[in-house]
Structures are given as structure tokens and as C-alpha cells.
Amino acid sequence: MSSDFLVEIGTEELPPTSLLDLSEAFRIAIVNRLTGLELNFGAVASFSSPRRLAVVVRELDPMTPGQEAIIWGPPKSVAFDQAGMPTRAAQAFAEKNNCPLAGLPEMVEHDGKQEKLCHRVSQPGQSTAALLGDIVSGALAALPIPKRMRWGTRREEFVRPVHWIIMLFGKDVVDAQIMGLPAGNRSRGHRFHAPDDIVIDSPASYCQQLKQAYVLADFDERRDLIRAGVDHAARQAGGHAVIDDDLLNEVTALNEWPVPLVGQFEPRFLDVPAEALISSMKSHQKYFHALDDSGKLMPIFITIANIESTDPDQVIRGNERVIRPRLSDAAFFYDTDRQTTLAERRELLRSVVFQAKLGSLFDKSERVANLSRALSGTTGADSALAYRAGQLSKSDLVSEMVGEFDDLQGTMGRYYAMHDGENPEVASALFEQYLPRFAGDAIPTTKTGITLAIADRLDTLVGIFGIGQPPSGSKDPFALRRASLGVLRIIIEHNIDIDLKAALKLALDQHTGVSTLADNTDKISKQVLTYILERFKARYDDENMPPEVFQSVAARQLSNPLDIHLRVLAVHTFNQLAEAEALAAANKRVSNILAKQTDLINRKDLNHSLLTEPAEQQLASILGTLTDVVSPLLQTRDYSTALKELAKLRAPVDQFFDEVMVMAEDPEVRLNRLALLQKLQDLFLNIADISLLVPAK
Numbered sequence: 001m002s003s004d005f006l007v008e009i010g011t012e013e014l015p016p017t018s019l020l021d022l023s024e025a026f027r028i029a030i031v032n033r034l035t036g037l038e039l040n041f042g043a044v045a046s047f048s049s050p051r052r053l054a055v056v057v058r059e060l061d062p063m064t065p066g067q068e069a070i071i072w073g074p075p076k077s078v079a080f081d082q083a084g085m086p087t088r089a090a091q092a093f094a095e096k097n098n099c100p101l102a103g104l105p106e107m108v109e110h111d112g113k114q115e116k117l118c119h120r121v122s123q124p125g126q127s128t129a130a131l132l133g134d135i136v137s138g139a140l141a142a143l144p145i146p147k148r149m150r151w152g153t154r155r156e157e158f159v160r161p162v163h164w165i166i167m168l169f170g171k172d173v174v175d176a177q178i179m180g181l182p183a184g185n186r187s188r189g190h191r192f193h194a195p196d197d198i199v200i201d202s203p204a205s206y207c208q209q210l211k212q213a214y215v216l217a218d219f220d221e222r223r224d225l226i227r228a229g230v231d232h233a234a235r236q237a238g239g240h241a242v243i244d245d246d247l248l249n250e251v252t253a254l255n256e257w258p259v260p261l262v263g264q265f266e267p268r269f270l271d272v273p274a275e276a277l278i279s280s281m282k283s284h285q286k287y288f289h290a291l292d293d294s295g296k297l298m299p300i301f302i303t304i305a306n307i308e309s310t311d312p313d314q315v316i317r318g319n320e321r322v323i324r325p326r327l328s329d330a331a332f333f334y335d336t337d338r339q340t341t342l343a344e345r346r347e348l349l350r351s352v353v354f355q356a357k358l359g360s361l362f363d364k365s366e367r368v369a370n371l372s373r374a375l376s377g378t379t380g381a382d383s384a385l386a387y388r389a390g391q392l393s394k395s396d397l398v399s400e401m402v403g404e405f406d407d408l409q410g411t412m413g414r415y416y417a418m419h420d421g422e423n424p425e426v427a428s429a430l431f432e433q434y435l436p437r438f439a440g441d442a443i444p445t446t447k448t449g450i451t452l453a454i455a456d457r458l459d460t461l462v463g464i465f466g467i468g469q470p471p472s473g474s475k476d477p478f479a480l481r482r483a484s485l486g487v488l489r490i491i492i493e494h495n496i497d498i499d500l501k502a503a504l505k506l507a508l509d510q511h512t513g514v515s516t517l518a519d520n521t522d523k524i525s526k527q528v529l530t531y532i533l534e535r536f537k538a539r540y541d542d543e544n545m546p547p548e549v550f551q552s553v554a555a556r557q558l559s560n561p562l563d564i565h566l567r568v569l570a571v572h573t574f575n576q577l578a579e580a581e582a583l584a585a586a587n588k589r590v591s592n593i594l595a596k597q598t599d600l601i602n603r604k605d606l607n608h609s610l611l612t613e614p615a616e617q618q619l620a621s622i623l624g625t626l627t628d629v630v631s632p633l634l635q636t637r638d639y640s641t642a643l644k645e646l647a648k649l650r651a652p653v654d655q656f657f658d659e660v661m662v663m664a665e666d667p668e669v670r671l672n673r674l675a676l677l678q679k680l681q682d683l684f685l686n687i688a689d690i691s692l693l694v695p696a697k
Helices: 019-036 088-096 101-107 128-141 203-212 219-236 245-254 267-271 274-285 312-337 342-351 361-379 383-392 400-404 411-420 424-432 447-466 480-493 500-509 521-542 547-554 561-574 580-596 614-635 639-659 667-685
Strands: 003-011 044-049 052-060 067-075 108-110 115-123 162-169 186-188 197-199 240-242 259-264 288-291 297-305 353-355
Touching: 003 128, 003 186, 003 203, 019 044, 019 052, 019 128, 019 219, 019 245, 044 219, 052 203, 067 088, 088 101, 088 115, 101 108, 101 115, 128 162, 162 186, 219 240, 219 245, 219 259, 219 288, 219 297, 259 312, 267 274, 267 297, 267 312, 274 288, 274 297, 274 312, 274 411, 297 312, 312 400, 342 361, 342 383, 342 411, 353 361, 361 383, 361 447, 361 500, 383 424, 383 447, 411 424, 424 447, 447 480, 447 500, 447 521, 480 521, 480 561, 500 521, 521 547, 521 561, 547 561, 561 639, 580 639, 580 667, 614 639, 614 667, 639 667
Parallel strands: none
Antiparallel strands: 003 052, 003 162, 044 052, 067 115, 108 115, 186 197, 240 288, 259 297, 288 297
16 A cells, blocks of 8 residues: 655754755656656655755655566477477576476577567566665765765764754654664654754654744745745835845745744935945845835845744844945945045956956956947947947956945946046946846846947857867856857847857957967857857757758858848748748758759859749749849848749759759750759858758658
């Protein structure tokens, strides 16, 4: 009869930022091991709190299914002599497998190639309870823990010291040792509200018994409770809470019995940029902030206490005392930083290394400034503003505020630029240079910000590739993948008509002091261009486009991302037309023919007098008409309409291949027909190589 299974690993406080990942990985690892043993089971739930990882498996089979072992012996021709009597080989097989000699003739089976002796042995299933220790140990060993630790004199290693283990199969304790500890049925409740051991009666009662001991073991339940509590607390204070998902998960991982409390800070701190106050409250204290109806920061915070205090006001006052010096530091940094302009701070960048072979941050700001100015004609930005933004782009990195709160880079640059009296667009650009920071993030909106964002990323890309440190596997210390995706997004969403090959050449020209870059500009430019354009694949995969659509455009080896994108969209639309499959197949056929006859095609001019077959005359006529129709569409990059027009070729192309012998005996006729096919191919190649739309076999 099936029973529920519970495993709980009791530890010291687990890392809050990885608790959710560890919990899910533990659940998946156990499920995979149970599935590998062909055990049947019902729902599987994971539970986690600061001091525990747990999994409950419902209706788990008590035994693994029986197995039949098949043991093959010698071939029949070897096992029996001409008289049908067992040979020494057969006798050895029978002795080894404890089989009667008389029964060997009935044990002959075909293995798919020949007849052999075959002994089938039924093996009974194993007790699930006896396997659970290895299952849990294996699951724990497979957890994604970057650095494990030892504690005391033990040799076992885990993310944190382990202090208790629960393993219950039904109501019975599983006889196993995990992390050097015997499994039992005793858990521990809240560290202060219920510090004594709790005897867990069964897997079914696990959550309820812990709740009675002031522990909400269900992560999702705890998170929902915190979200609702923070929202309610903010509304009670007259505002609305801003709940960051990462902060919410971290706070959920820090608390077993969450109680939201509202504290206040002095309104004078609101003179400091809101982002600085929020960063201080969020990163140091794990507080949630609230906004008023106008979207301005309120002088309150919401903290989550891991205790149901009899005197919550005292807890609030304690948090207010803690946050005051934090906010005072932020105010001090802000006042101090404004005493030095961003332009004056540039000199400090000389002593900050960007990359050992690529110089200092000052060097980078110089390169970015020059590149921004060079790109401004393409992006439509004011060249003087673009150059100024590039010069100041890294100055806030040596400010006191960003030194304390590195997530404020760019944000403080904007504030300080405005304070210094810089052009508002330059100030905005200092913030926008880092956009987009992640998938789905906003992109720059000002011309100067767009230019600076592209220039900064291209400078990093050519520099890091140039010194031979491109991303490899999961290692991407300079976030070049994200930089490439950002460049593509900015270009496409702002319809910037830019040749990346030329832009990369401009970027490389700025690295005059690095010999490895100056001597290999063509090679590096090609590497970086290929790397950036390959990021298109991920973009189109996310949009569920067939990979061959992008491949058909990539075959044209273009270097203008906007132009590539427009072609891909057009080919994707074309690929859904009824005519697409036949035309793609025809183009593939044409490509194969022409590839084999390149030495025969010594002219591309079509001789209409040699077109004798009605089908080839019709094809030549419609090709001429469509060339005139499509040419202006290509000039305006209206590739969708162009391909829609070219779809009209399906019938005449099919008729041509049905009725015309391309490889005619007359060499002049043959060359002329090849030239006709060349014109057909060229017309499509003006947009993409649609022969690649034919699925690979």
C-alpha cells in the first residue's frame, strides 16, 4: 500500500538569496531519482524556511517493480553438437546460472541476429524504505552549491551545518543516515516562539504541526502573506507599497513567522535622491518603501519582523534607530559629491583600471566620447552633446555615493550632471547609457543616450575580443552577451540605419594604444560582428520563429541589424504563404543546379531569341515584370511586399521545371536557361536565400 514520504533537512540559517533555488533543486532531484527507480507517486511538494529544506511525496509505492534479467549464452550452434547434446560451453552456462541440462533445449531464443541460449530470471522489487537513504543523499549531493562547508570534526559538507534530519515513510521513521546524522521524526519550531523539539506524526501533518510551532514551511504561502501584509501596511499609512520580486523572495527566505511593521524616517532625508534612499533601505535593511499618490517617496518603510512581539512599537523604534545612520550616510555622500563636478572627477578615473590591457576608465571615457561623436551623424544626435556625454560617462563611478551603492551608477551621474548645469540631454544620457540592463528593461529615449549606449557597448566588445577574452561557455565577466542584445534592441526599436561593420571599425580606431587591436582590426571586427548578429537567434527563438528563417537572411552576410530584422520579418511572413514551400524547394533546386555548373555560366545576359519553349518564355517575361516591380520596393526596404509579389512566380516556375529541360544538348540553349535560373535566384537573393527554408532531412 502506498504511503506519503517526508524528508526535512534541518540546518543553520540558509543563504536567503539561494533558498528558493535550493528548495526547487532538492525537489527535482528527489523526483528524478524516484522516477529512475520506476516508482509511482502522486504530488510532490517542496518546503523551505531559513532553517530547513523539506520535500513531501504523496502516495509513494512501497516497493520498486520487479525486474526480469536476461542472460544470453553461447549461440545454439556452439551450445549443442550435431547430435543435439549440450557441449562444454552449454554445460558451463547451465552450471553458472544453476539451470538443469535437460531444460537447455527449451531455453533457445533469438536475440535479433541469431539463436542463442537465454536464461530469464525474475528479480523481486526492492523495498522503497531501504532505498530512501541513498535517494536523499544523492539528491543533496546534486544540489547547486558553489561552495560547501564542513563543521565541527565532521567530514560531511553542505551549504550550512546540518543539525537534524527527518525521514518518515508513512508514520514510520526511515532507517538511514544522512550527513552523518540518523534520520528521526523530530523537527524544530520557531527559534524564539517554540524552541523545543516537535515530534512530527506523519508527512500529512507536517505543515500544520510546524504552523503550530510558529513556522510557515510553505515558501509560497509565506511570500503571499508578506506581500499582502506589506500592501496593507502601506495603505494604512496612506500610500502604496513598491514590492520588488527579488527583495520579496529574499525577505521570505529570511523569515519563518513574518509580521509586517511600519516605521518612519525624518522627512529631511527626502532631499536626497529617492533612488539613494531606496537603495539604502533595500540593500542594507531589506525594507520595502512606499509612494504617495503622486508617485513620490514617503518617509516610511515597511520591515518584516520574524517574531510576533508583545511590544511591536519597541521593534519599530529599534529599526528606526538602525535606518537613521544609514540614511544620514546617504545624505552625507550626496552633499559631499556635489562639491566636486563630474568634469573634475574625470582625473580620478586615471587611477581606476577598466581592464589591464585596455587602460583606465579615463581611457575608456575618452574612447567612448570620440566614438559617440563619430556615431552621432548616424544616430541623429548632436555631436557636441554626444562627445560631452562620453567624457562624463564614467565620472560618477568614483563618487562616494556610487562607491557605497554600486547599483546607482548612471542614476547619480544624472543627478550630479543636472546639479553641475550640464545640458539636460547629457544628464539623461549618463543614466540611459546602461539601458537596457536586463531583458524587458526600457531602452534609451534621447538621441544622446542612444548614441552613448551604443558607443559604450561597442567599445567594450571590440576591446575584450581584441585582447582575446571573448565569452566562453557560461563565463561572460564583461556581460558581452547582454551588451550585444542591448545594441540590437536599441538599433531595431529606434529604427537606426547603421552599418555595424563600419561602426566596429570606428570603435577599433579608438584603440590606438593597443597593438593587438591595431594590427588585427579586420579579424576582430569580423569576430565581433558575427558574435553580435548571432544574438539575433535568441531573439527570434523567443518569438517562436523557425530557425531557418533567420538562416536564410544570415546567408546574405549583411551587417545592418535594422535591415536584417526587416528581412527576417518579411521572410517569416512569406514562409507562411501557401506558395512558400514550393518556391523554397524550387530555389533549392536552382541552387543545386547552378552550384554544379558554375564553370559553364560565362554570361548573365539573357538571350530572348534562344527562349523557344513557351514555359521558359513565360518565366522570362514575368521575371522581367517583377524585376521592375520589386526594385523600388527593395530601395524602400518593403521586403514583405516584395516577397508577396515574388510569390506570383510559383506557377511559372513549376511549369518551367515540368516542361523545360535545363541541361539541353545545345550548349547555347543550356547556358541561356542557366542564365534564366540565375536571374530567378538573384531576384530572391536580393532579400534572402529562401532555399534555406526547406527543412533539413
